Amino acid sequence: MRDASDFLAATRDFYDAIAEDYAEHLADHLTHRPLDRALLRGFAEMVGEGTVADLGCGTGAATAYLGSLGVDVFGLDLSASMLAIARRRHPDLRFEQGSMLDLAIADASLAGAVSWYSSIHTPAAELPALFAEFHRVLRPGGHLLVAFQVGEEPRRHDRPWGRPVVLDFQRRRPERIAALLGDAGFALGSTTVREPDEQLGEAVPQAVLYARKPGASAGPAGA
Numbered sequence: 001m002r003d004a005s006d007f008l009a010a011t012r013d014f015y016d017a018i019a020e021d022y023a024e025h026l027a028d029h030l031t032h033r034p035l036d037r038a039l040l041r042g043f044a045e046m047v048g049e050g051t052v053a054d055l056g057c058g059t060g061a062a063t064a065y066l067g068s069l070g071v072d073v074f075g076l077d078l079s080a081s082m083l084a085i086a087r088r089r090h091p092d093l094r095f096e097q098g099s100m101l102d103l104a105i106a107d108a109s110l111a112g113a114v115s116w117y118s119s120i121h122t123p124a125a126e127l128p129a130l131f132a133e134f135h136r137v138l139r140p141g142g143h144l145l146v147a148f149q150v151g152e153e154p155r156r157h158d159r160p161w162g163r164p165v166v167l168d169f170q171r172r173r174p175e176r177i178a179a180l181l182g183d184a185g186f187a188l189g190s191t192t193v194r195e196p197d198e199q200l201g202e203a204v205p206q207a208v209l210y211a212r213k214p215g216a217s218a219g220p221a222g223a
């Protein structure tokens, strides 16, 4: 039996097992979620120039959407099988394997980072380290977007699509994530919570937090 420190292996094994099912059923999730696309578009506009990392990119939905907006973006994920599909679907984009808790990315080198439903498998005790790593790789003024399901209790996915794997999907309170981002040195820019779209299979509200690493601003002066 695995202990809690094996969460990275458990996450990788889960997504390796379901990658083709995920691609068939969920890879186009942004197509059906105009408000999610709007937030990613606003993020792209605020980032402007510079490289963005889609951390926990899966099959590359957000990577491809940001790329289509002209963002210099690459994807990173734990799962080789998810990455194989991302590369197959988006051969013009760069995808790398790795853990977002231990990024092979230089300090202060990224203009932006996105964690689109990818922090949901990181145990609560590891979230400070995760957000510290996001903070480390972003340049001063860098932009961060974090999406996740809202709630208190995790949802266990047991044998999805008949595959012999199980994994907990954590749900979190936006104010708790906002506090942790603040502890990591980020300045919160916005919290967006939308109601679940039951037709899309969503059971709980969905949150997207936008934050910035304090420092130089490349944006236009405010009115």
Ligand SMILES: C[S@@+](CC[C@H](N)C(=O)[O-])C[C@H]1O[C@@H](n2cnc3c(N)ncnc32)[C@H](O)[C@@H]1O
Binding pocket: 008, 011, 012, 015, 027, 055, 056, 057, 058, 059, 060, 061, 062, 076, 077, 078, 079, 082, 098, 099, 100, 101, 115, 116, 117, 118, 119, 121, 122
């Ligand atoms: C729910 S999927 C979301 C995928 C993608 N962001 C999307 O919107 O379709 C979660 C993804 O996060 C990845 N992931 C989870 N923890 C990770 C970590 N520590 N480092 C890199 N990837 C991770 C998983 O392998 C999986 O592909």
